[in-house]
Amino acid sequence: MRILLAPMEGVIDAPMRRLLTGIGGYDACVTEFLRLSDGELPARSYHKHCPELAQGSRTASGTPVILQLLGSDPELLAVSAQRAVKLGATAIDLNFGCPSRFVNRKAGGAALLREPPLMAQIVSSVRRALPGEIPVSAKMRLGYDTPDKAIDIALAVQEAGADFLTVHARTRADGYRAPARWEWLRPINEALKIPVIANGDINSVDDWRRCHETSGCRHVMLGRGALMQPDLARQLRAWHSGTEVKAMQWPDIRTLLPHLMTHYAPGTRGLCARLKQWLGLLRQRHGEAEVAFARIRSLRDMDSILTALAG
Ligand SMILES: Cc1cc2nc3c(=O)[nH]c(=O)nc-3n(C[C@H](O)[C@H](O)[C@H](O)COP(=O)(O)O)c2cc1C
Numbered sequence: 016m017r018i019l020l021a022p023m024e025g026v027i028d029a030p031m032r033r034l035l036t037g038i039g040g041y042d043a044c045v046t047e048f049l050r051l052s053d054g055e056l057p058a059r060s061y062h063k064h065c066p067e068l069a070q071g072s073r074t075a076s077g078t079p080v081i082l083q084l085l086g087s088d089p090e091l092l093a094v095s096a097q098r099a100v101k102l103g104a105t106a107i108d109l110n111f112g113c114p115s116r117f118v119n120r121k122a123g124g125a126a127l128l129r130e131p132p133l134m135a136q137i138v139s140s141v142r143r144a145l146p147g148e149i150p151v152s153a154k155m156r157l158g159y160d161t162p163d164k165a166i167d168i169a170l171a172v173q174e175a176g177a178d179f180l181t182v183h184a185r186t187r188a189d190g191y192r193a194p195a196r197w198e199w200l201r202p203i204n205e206a207l208k209i210p211v212i213a214n215g216d217i218n219s220v221d222d223w224r225r226c227h228e229t230s231g232c233r234h235v236m237l238g239r240g241a242l243m244q245p246d247l248a249r250q251l252r253a254w255h256s257g258t259e260v261k262a263m264q265w266p267d268i269r270t271l272l273p274h275l276m277t278h279y280a281p282g283t284r285g286l287c288a289r290l291k292q293w294l295g296l297l298r299q300r301h302g303e304a305e306v307a308f309a310r311i312r313s314l315r316d317m318d319s320i321l322t323a324l325a326g
Pocket residue numbers: 021022023024025026046047048083110111112113154183191214215216217236237238239240
């Protein structure tokens with residue numbers, strides 16, 4: 016069983032990857048997407064996006080980091096993947112799932128689900144450009160409007176040379192609405208020889224048990240669930256080995272919030288919003304987080320937020 020931490024733009028950045036992989040249970044994590052639309056990017060963009068490149072592409076706890084690229088130009092993505100590897104990337108993931116209108120207008124992300132031949136061209140072009148020991152993976156949704164072509168698309172990605180495929184069990188039209196359609200993962204998993212990683216709405220051990228039973232998938236990627244319950248990967252790992260670990264409770268989770276802030280460089284902008292966003296997800300699971308959220312909601316500076324959280 017492999018457990019991956021999902022890419023989440025604006026939420027799971029390098030400090031969050033460090034914190035969550037430090038709690039344990041993850042085999043790998045994926046960066047937020049790096050968008051390539053108007054030509055090659057300078058080295059500093061890669062380092063800013065994935066500071067772990069300077070540490071052998073691993074988080075502080077040693078968990079491998081996979082660099083995710085997004086775009087629609089096979090050649091540009093291939094040379095960019097090569098550049099990323101020269102800078103220290105050890106694995107490349109390709110984004111075929113982002114639903115953002117802005118990204119889709121430029122024909123990136125989920126828009127490519129309407130053009131499976133182009134998706135396949137992107138995967139094979141990146142695969143050919145990289146040494147064999149660098150894994151190339153893809154992350155897709157079930158389709159753009161409907162899941163009808165999901166199996167064909169997944170097969171095309173496999174034929175193009177992907178080493179594994181993550182499937183977010185929703186179409187673009189589904190957005191992020193629950194429930195994820197785990198039943199669609201089974202025919203994909205049965206059709207493919209490469210590992211299929213199940214993703215979408217796996218927020219507890221019980222969710223994973225049901226998703227695993229429904230889909231037959233052995234591997235999982237955790238997104239919002241990883242933020243709602245920061246030790247979820249550790250719990251899944253224990254469940255898989257037939258043991259149980261006591262779930263982390265609010266008094267311990269609460270200390271993670273100020274701890275996360277220590278991983279940011281002084282003067283980093285937007286940290287109050289990030290903290291509120293995380294607390295917004297935590298409150299879906301922990302009643303105490305709801306109370307804390309109400310307390311900090313209108314506060315605007317980090318010192319008063321941290322004082323309120325400590326109280
Ligand atoms: C705020 C946000 C940002 C996301 N950013 C990315 C991204 O950069 N790349 C990507 O492949 N998926 C991205 N996703 C999708 C997640 O990786 C994941 O597929 C999705 O949230 C479903 O999993 P979940 O139900 O476990 O959260 C994002 C999702 C959210 C909610």
